[in-house]
Amino acid sequence: MKLLHLDSSILGEHSVSRGLTADIVAREKALHSGLEVVHRDLAADTALHLSGAHLAAFQGGAVQDAALSADLAAGGEYIKDLFDADIIVIGAPMYNFSIPSQLKAWVDRVVVAGKTFRYGANGPEGLLPAGKKVFIASSRGGFYQAGTPAAALEHHESYLRGVLGFIGLTDVTVVRAEGIALGPEARAAAIAKAREEIAAIAA
Numbered sequence: 081m082k083l084l085h086l087d088s089s090i091l092g093e094h095s096v097s098r099g100l101t102a103d104i105v106a107r108e109k110a111l112h113s114g115l116e117v118v119h120r121d122l123a124a125d126t127a128l129h130l131s132g133a134h135l136a137a138f139q140g141g142a143v144q145d146a147a148l149s150a151d152l153a154a155g156g157e158y159i160k161d162l163f164d165a166d167i168i169v170i171g172a173p174m175y176n177f178s179i180p181s182q183l184k185a186w187v188d189r190v191v192v193a194g195k196t197f198r199y200g201a202n203g204p205e206g207l208l209p210a211g212k213k214v215f216i217a218s219s220r221g222g223f224y225q226a227g228t229p230a231a232a233l234e235h236h237e238s239y240l241r242g243v244l245g246f247i248g249l250t251d252v253t254v255v256r257a258e259g260i261a262l263g264p265e266a267r268a269a270a271i272a273k274a275r276e277e278i279a280a281i282a283a
């Protein structure tokens with residue numbers, strides 16, 4: 081079995097989501113002996129923003145620029161990572177009400193018509209095969225669940241779930257630590273609760 085581990089926090093060792101993804105990966109390793117893990121640190125090694133040159137290359141145009149060529153190759157690897165993985169673990173902090181731009185840059189490289197989705201007779205269709213499990217380690221300073229005052233600003237988990245579903249990844253579990261900005265006790269309690277959920281992961 082293969083697991084794809086993505087981190088996107090810019091906070092290094094102080095990151096909450098990085099701690100949670102590490103715990104999820106450790107739990108999955110304990111559940112599946114011989115689990116092969118591919119780790120991509122999207123904050124350390126970030127894809128370029130999509131550009132006109134990318135789109136021209138996607139349409140078969142010649143690529144002269146070495147940086148663009150390397151970036152296109154990395155984008156191809158990101159898609160291969162997804163097809164290869166049985167389990168996908170995504171560290172997703174909330175920055176300015178959404179996901180980090182580093183994670184968005186990854187999204188922009190894996191949502192590709194003809195590769196991960198297509199438009200069929202019944203509309204868009206995800207092309208990633210069924211059976212893959214996704215875990216999102218969600219960390220955020222405040223509270224955004226339905227019924228909370230800031231719920232309308234939640235463009236984070238809902239966005240990620242939506243875009244993953246669009247390419248066929250529908251078995252998504254969110255492990256959430258929220259209220260991180262409310263002080264050390266709230267932070268510790270949120271992380272402890274998330275860790276309990278991780279310890280209860282059964283497959």
Ligand SMILES: Cc1cc2nc3c(=O)[nH]c(=O)nc-3n(C[C@H](O)[C@H](O)[C@H](O)COP(=O)(O)O)c2cc1C
Pocket residue numbers: 089090091094095096097098172173174175176177178219220221222223260261
């Ligand atoms: C640049 C930046 C933007 C943030 N924006 C928000 C925000 O819009 N809403 C929120 O509730 N918390 C926000 N936070 C707090 C983070 O969501 C919180 O610190 C969380 O733990 C970040 O995950 P990480 O520790 O894995 O990076 C922000 C933090 C940073 C560093």
